[in-house]
Amino acid sequence: MNERISIEEIIRIYKIDHSFLDQLIDLELLHPETDNRIRYIIYEELPHLERFANWHYDLDINLPGIEIIHRLLNQLEDLKNQNRRLLQNVSKFENWEDAEI
Template sequence: MTERISIEDIIRLYKIDYSFVDQLIDSELLHPEIENSVRYIIYEELPHLERFANWHYDLDVNLPGIEIIHQLLNQLEDLKTENRRLLGHVTKFESWEDADF
């Protein structure tokens, strides 16, 4: 079983609003697990929750803004991955071009 924390504990520890967590879940930015009518967030999603809470409470970013920023950061990561993959192909091609036959 994956490590997880109840949403009630998250609200108490992080001092965030229950409605904010519900909005993140409704927007599919967080994906809770449910067991015995208790909702849990897996530990792997906690960095996302912390980031969203910081944007919302510290920078006053609303939920649509959080969704857009999150989407853009994911796209940026995808582009970085694709760039590394393409650079790997270029490096292989340059090595092949320099080979003596």
């Protein structure tokens, strides 16, 4: 089982609005687990929550903006990974060509 923290505890610790957290969940930016009618966020998602809260409360970015920024950052990360794989394939191909000569 993943380490997790209850949503009520998150609200208390991070001092964020319950409605803000609910909206993040509705937009599927966070994925709560439910156990005995208590909703939890897994620890792995806490960095995302912290980032979203900073964007919203410190930078005054609204929820649609947070959703767009998050999606673009994920796309950027995917492109970086894809580029890394392509460069590895090119490197393998170049090494293979050198072996053929």
